[in-house]
Amino acid sequence: MNLEKIGEGKTATIVRSGETAIKLFINTPSFVAEHEASCQQFAYDAGLPVPAVLDVRMLDHGNMALHMQYIDGKPLIVPGMDKDERRYAIHTLVKLQCMVHRVNGQGLPNQTDLLAQKIRRVTFLDVAMKANLLDRLMRADTGSQNLCHGDFHPQNILFDGKKHWIIDWVDATAGNPLVDACRTYLIFKQYMLRSSGIYLQMFCKESGANKEDVLAWLPMIAAARLNENLNNKERAKLIEFIISR
CATH class of the missing domain: 3.30.200.20 (Phosphorylase Kinase; domain 1)
Structure with a gap:
């Protein structure tokens, strides 16, 4: 083969x-x-x-x-794009993400349960901080059952010249679209800083969400992300997001 x-x-x-x-x-x-x-x-x-x-x-x-x-495509955002191309790509990402959120995700893992598991496993936060985050997580749970991708960013959207494809569904859950959007915002914030505000503005306009309602999830999303394969600088920035809100 x-x-x-x-x-x-x-x-x-x-x-x-x-x-x-x-x-x-x-x-x-x-x-x-x-x-x-x-x-x-x-x-x-x-x-x-x-x-x-x-x-x-x-x-x-x-x-x-x-x-x-097999999808013969390129990531939604690639190096060398100009400002207008990047903005159009983010607009496309938001449209696709909101399309995903319109699907009923009942039957998939519960989003809050998955986030709680990830926060409990974090070794970079003390017991009191984790307890506070878990309490905030449980109180903020709306019981929503929308399909959420869990890692919706430009590298997980491929364009084959005619159609956009969404890949990497391992973290899919049934939950709150604002949590999913906050994860996307955090990825933009870490790796495409100039585009993070554009994404958040477009998502809120498309979905009808309030900006502060999305950002309210940032400490919990940042904490759950601490488990991932990150360098010390990336991890320090996440802890800053947790403490600042």
């Missing part, structure tokens, strides 16, 4: 074989691949622009492989 590497992350490598993309999980429990396939299938069945899931299988050495439709 002729495999071409097309992506690599902390826990998986993605290769291409013809019209199939294969996500090869590394030292990861089998349920992780099965869970991601289930979330992606949920979004696909809802009629969203999502690559089709083809198969999940265990390889000879025990690692899991998720086979899916």
